[in-house]
Amino acid sequence: MVERLVLVGFMASGKSTVGPLVARRLGWGFVDMDGRIEARVGRSIARIFAELGESTFREEERRVAAEVAELKDHVVAAGGGAFAFAETRELLRAGALTIWLRCDLDTLLQRLPADGIRPLAGNRETIGPLLAERERSYALADGVVDASLPPESVAQRVVERMREGGKDR
Numbered sequence: 357m358v359e360r361l362v363l364v365g366f367m368a369s370g371k372s373t374v375g376p377l378v379a380r381r382l383g384w385g386f387v388d389m390d391g392r393i394e395a396r397v398g399r400s401i402a403r404i405f406a407e408l409g410e411s412t413f414r415e416e417e418r419r420v421a422a423e424v425a426e427l428k429d430h431v432v433a434a435g436g437g438a439f440a441f442a443e444t445r446e447l448l449r450a451g452a453l454t455i456w457l458r459c460d461l462d463t464l465l466q467r468l469p470a471d472g473i474r475p476l477a478g479n480r481e482t483i484g485p486l487l488a489e490r491e492r493s494y495a496l497a498d499g500v501v502d503a504s505l506p507p508e509s510v511a512q513r514v515v516e517r518m519r520e521g522g523k524d525r
């Protein structure tokens with residue numbers, strides 16, 4: 357039995373919305389990596405990027421991945437970039453079932469507000485190329501669920517995938 361379920365996928369694929377729904381169904385805890393990073397650093401993600409730089413953010417992300425790797429019976433919402441960094445990805449994969457919440461570009465663009473809260477979503481032009489690049493790492497997850505559906509349906513499918521043993525590959 358896996359000790360953790362880690363949801364990966366692009367910004368706005370629904371990880372932080374679906375994660376608590378899955379956790380409730382399983383009777384598990386829920387942890388949002390970005391929330392943990394903000395609490396550790398004492399600044400918002402936008403401020404960490406603007407004031408400390410992306411590389412500091414990625415270091416913190418790796419530390420938080422190491423922390424959550426100690427948790428049992430938890431659903432983890434990873435940040436959209438976490439799986440693209442090999443060391444962070446391996447920390448997230450160990451002992452966990454990893455599920456990619458896959459969503460098409462048009463749906464993501466509709467969901468992603470250009471409000472500056474997500475530093476890497478400010479420029480609409482770069483979202484498509486970034487998604488294409490990131491998909492190569494998300495494809496390393498154990499399973500994939502269509503995340504363009506309503507959150508409760510996505511959560512249901514994630515739980516089913518887990519009960520089936522989860523591994524598509």
Ligand code: S3P
Nearest residue numbers: 366367368390435436437474475
């Ligand atoms: C990022 C995604 C964000 C957050 C940060 C960087 C990325 O998380 O970790 O802004 O590199 O794709 P969400 O996927 O929760 O928006």
